[in-house]
Each structure stands twice: as structure tokens, then as C-alpha cells.
Amino acid sequence: MQDDSSKQKSLHSDYGEQSREREKGHRFSLTGSGWGKGFVSEARLDRRMLKPYFWPNWLGVFLYFLLVTVLPYRLQMLLGRVLGRLYGRLTPNRTYVLRRNLELAYPQLDEAQRERLKERVLESSGMAIFEVGMAWFWPDWRLKRLAIISSEDLARGRALAAQNKPVIVLTCHYVTLEIMARLYALYIKPGIGVYRPSDHPVWEYTQVKGRLRNNLALVNAKDPRSMIKALMNRVPIWYAPDQDYGAKASVFVPFFGVDKAATVVGTHNLAKVKDTVVQPSFTVREHGKYHLYVWDTLENFPTEDAQADARRCNEVLEKMISLAPEQYLWLHRRFKTVPDGEDSRYPDLK
Numbered sequence: 001m002q003d004d005s006s007k008q009k010s011l012h013s014d015y016g017e018q019s020r021e022r023e024k025g026h027r028f029s030l031t032g033s034g035w036g037k038g039f040v041s042e043a044r045l046d047r048r049m050l051k052p053y054f055w056p057n058w059l060g061v062f063l064y065f066l067l068v069t070v071l072p073y074r075l076q077m078l079l080g081r082v083l084g085r086l087y088g089r090l091t092p093n094r095t096y097v098l099r100r101n102l103e104l105a106y107p108q109l110d111e112a113q114r115e116r117l118k119e120r121v122l123e124s125s126g127m128a129i130f131e132v133g134m135a136w137f138w139p140d141w142r143l144k145r146l147a148i149i150s151s152e153d154l155a156r157g158r159a160l161a162a163q164n165k166p167v168i169v170l171t172c173h174y175v176t177l178e179i180m181a182r183l184y185a186l187y188i189k190p191g192i193g194v195y196r197p198s199d200h201p202v203w204e205y206t207q208v209k210g211r212l213r214n215n216l217a218l219v220n221a222k223d224p225r226s227m228i229k230a231l232m233n234r235v236p237i238w239y240a241p242d243q244d245y246g247a248k249a250s251v252f253v254p255f256f257g258v259d260k261a262a263t264v265v266g267t268h269n270l271a272k273v274k275d276t277v278v279q280p281s282f283t284v285r286e287h288g289k290y291h292l293y294v295w296d297t298l299e300n301f302p303t304e305d306a307q308a309d310a311r312r313c314n315e316v317l318e319k320m321i322s323l324a325p326e327q328y329l330w331l332h333r334r335f336k337t338v339p340d341g342e343d344s345r346y347p348d349l350k
Contacts, residue, residue, distance in 0.1 A: 011048050011201050029197040030208050031220045038223030039192075039230075041216065043209035049201050057202035068133030073146070073288070076130040084126020085119070093350060094331050098122070100346050101330045105256035120326035124285070128175035131285075135178035136210025140186060147183055148291040157188035157281070157294040166231035166276040167191070168267060170298075172242045172317045173329040176290060178211070180283035181238055183292045185214035188281075191236030192217045194227065224266070231273040241267050241310075242317050244336050252339055253311040256318060262337035268309040271302040280316050284324045293320075 011028050030040040068076065088095050098121060102114045109117070134143065160167060169191065171180060181193050193211055195218045198204040211218055216235060219226045230237045241264045244250070255261035271278055280295040298316070302309050321328045335345045 011046055028199055028201045028204060029220070030204055031197055031218070031223075038220035038226035039217050040208055041212070041218075043205050043212060045205060046201070049205065054202050057200070061202060061206050064133055065137050068130050068137055076134075077127050077288070080127030080130050081123040082126065083129060084122040084124065087126060088119075088122040095122075096349060097333055097346060098330050101334055104258050104335055104345060105330075106325075107257045117326060121328070121330050124175055124327045125329070125331060127285075131176055132178045132210075135182045136206070136213065140214070143179070143182065144186065146289050147187070148286065148289045149183070149187055149294070153292065153294040154187060156296065157184075157279070160277065160279060160297065161189035161236070164234050166234050166273055167236040168231070168270055168276060168278045169236050169238045170267060170278050170280045170313065170316060171238055171240050171282045172320050173240050173332075174282055174284065174321075174324070174327050175329060176283045176285055176327060177240065179290050180281070180292065181211065182214050183283060183290065184236070184238070184281060184294075187292060188294065189236055190215045191238065192219055192230045193238045194219055194221050194240070196221050224269070227266075227270055228273055231270060231276055234275075237270075239267060239270065241313060242334070243332060244334055247337050250337065251307045251310050253307060253314055255314045255334075256321075258335050258345075260339055260342075261314070261335055263310045263314055265306040265310050267313050268302045268306045271309075280320065282320050285327055286324075 030044065031038045032040070071079075088098075095118075098118055099114070102109070102117055102121075106114060106117070169184065171177065174180065185191065193215060195207070195211065197220060198207060208218060217230070219230055219237070227237060227239075242255075243264075244262050245264050247262060249264050249266075250262040251265055252260035253263050255263060267278060270276065278298040278301050280298075281293060283290050283292050285291075295316075298312070301312070333346060333349075338345060
């Protein structure tokens with residue numbers, strides 16, 4: 001799949017230039033420009049990215065690579081738990097968001113139960129620092145050594161892949177999402193990931209190169225026509241509709257303990273592409289292994305009711321997340337958008 005990346009590059013070479021580019025709204029991106037062209041299928045290295053201004057960034061990437069490839073896995077996870085707890089103490093706003101999310105999502109839990117879950121979420125988020133690097137840098141054999149998939153799920157996924165249909169891989173923002181995408185490609189079928197480009201050239205290059213290790217391409221999350229184009233190429237596309245993207249792109253349906261949670265209708269819209277099927281899949285960390293789940297496809301989907309379809313997707317996502325709620329990305333403001341006239345759900349956020 002071809003991209004048009006050269007038209008969208010706005011590559012700064014010093015801090016002043018970076019500031020001016022941001023003021024103009026210019027962003028560096030490896031995805032193509034224009035409706036339906038928001039793909040990147042190759043991590044292209046621009047020679048300007050080798051200027052001294054970027055050397056500290058490249059050094060950081062190299063040290064990150066060393067950490068996740070040289071350190072033993074158990075030590076990485078131990079360090080991750082420590083970093084997660086430290087992050088919770090150094091970022092009071094994020095911790096407040098986490099605490100509020102758990103209060104809103106799990107009103108049936110008492111304060112002590114939510115506090116324990118909060119600490120486990122922080123630890124798991126710290127472990128994800130290393131797990132992202134594992135997904136980007138580890139060779140196939142090393143990652144497979146920690147992978148689990150049942151024979152039933154493997155057969156289910158491969159049977160659908162053999163039909164050569166457009167597939168929306170419905171998933172959620174588990175902290176193991178990067179590993180999930182790579183394992184799905186290794187065991188089921190390579191596909192296309194929906195992602196948000198970084199405006200920093202070195203980080204954008206690194207994440208694109210890492211995410212394309214076993215997959216075909218990435219597509220800009222703000223380019224729905226490119227997502228449709230991906231489905232028309234009859235490849236799997238990973239889609240996680242569980243974040244809050246504002247009222248204009250959403251309907252209000254229940255999600256955990258919140259009766260009116262802003263939920264995007266993208267799954268409903270994308271599934272209208274001819275022959276498209278929706279198959280839930282996700283990965284959970286289980287006792288030092290990574291379990292790839294592949295569930296049955298959604299029957300009678302989509303319907304004519306976008307709101308009912310969004311509610312149904314949330315029900316599937318709740319079922320996923322409930323298997324390991326401590327591994328879900330509760331650190332983002334999932335419930336920030338409220339119906340007109342309602343008070344903020346994060347009133348003490350500074």
C-alpha cells in the first residue's frame with residue numbers, strides 16, 4: 001500500500017524552528033496527506049533527522065532498545081512496577097483522573113477496593129513501558145516464547161482470515177495493545193493499525209518502524225476514509241473505540257458505571273463496508289505470559305441504529321476489560337465529555 005509521506009513532513013532542526021512550526025499548525029508525520037491517503041507502510045529516515053539537534057533523542061531510543069533487549073524479562077517487569085508507583089506519586093493530576101475513573105466505573109467497590117485497584121493500574125502502566133519496547137524490538141521467537149493462544153481461538157481467527165474478508169479487529173486500550181497487534185499478525189494475519197502520529201520526528205520514526213515489524217501499514221486515526229480504504233483491501237484493521245473523542249463524533253451510551261458515556265460510532269460506520277465483519281480480539285498479561293484472545297464475530301452487525309451498535313460495542317469492551325481491569329488504560333479521561341447542562345466529571349482537575 002502506497003503512502004504520500006513526503007507532502008506532510010515539516011521537519012524542524014532546532015528548538016526555535018520546532019516552536020514556529022507548531023505555531024503554524026505544522027506537524028511532522030510519516031502518514032500521507034489528503035483524504036484517503038493517511039497511510040504509512042514504511043518508516044523512512046530523513047537525512048535531516050541525523051542533525052546534532054536530534055542526537056539526544058536517538059540516544060534515548062538506543063538506551064530504550066538496550067533496556068528491553070538486554071535486561072531479563074522479570075527484571076523489566078519489576079522495574080516497571082516501581083516506575084508505575086513512582087509515576088503515580090509524581091503526577092497528581094493523572095492520579096486524580098485514575099481515581100475518578102475508578103469511582104465512576106466501579107461505584108459498587110468500596111474505597112479500599114478502588115485504592116488497591118488504583119495501585120495495580122499504576123504498576124501495570126509502568127510495566128507497559130517495557131512491553132511497548134518488547135513489541136517493537138524483540139525478535140519473533142522471543143515474543144512467541146511468552147505468547148499463549150488456545151487452539152480454539154487460533155482456529156477461529158485463521159478460519160476468518162482464510163475467507164479474505166475485511167475484518168475490524170475490535171479491541172480496547174489495554175496497556176498490552178502493542179503486543180496484541182504483533183501477536184495477531186504473527187498467529188492470525190498481518191494487518192493495518194489505527195494510530196495517532198507523533199509530531200516528533202525521531203519518535204514518529206521509531207513507533208512506525210516498531211509497529212510495522214510484522215504488519216502491513218498504519219493509518220491516521222483522524223482519516224476515516226483511509227480506514228475504509230484499508231478495509232476495501234480486505235486486510236484486518238485494529239480499531240479501539242473506547243476513548244472519548246468529544247460530542248461531535250459520539251453518542252451517549254452506558255459504559256461501566258456511567259450511564260451516558262461519550263462513545264464513538266466508528267465501528268458502526270466502518271462495518272458498513274461490503275462484507276466487513278467485526279471480530280473482538282485482545283491480549284491480557286497472565287502470570288508472565290501474554291494471552292491472545294480471539295472471540296466470535298458479532299452477528300447482525302451493523303444495524304441501522306448507530307446508538308444501539310455503540311452500546312453493543314461497549315458491552316463487548318466491558319467484557320474484555322473485566323478480565324483484567326488493572327491492565328486497562330484508566331489514566332486517560334474516558335468520561336470527560338458530558339451531555340449539555342451536566343457538570344464536569346473531573347471537577348478537581350487542575
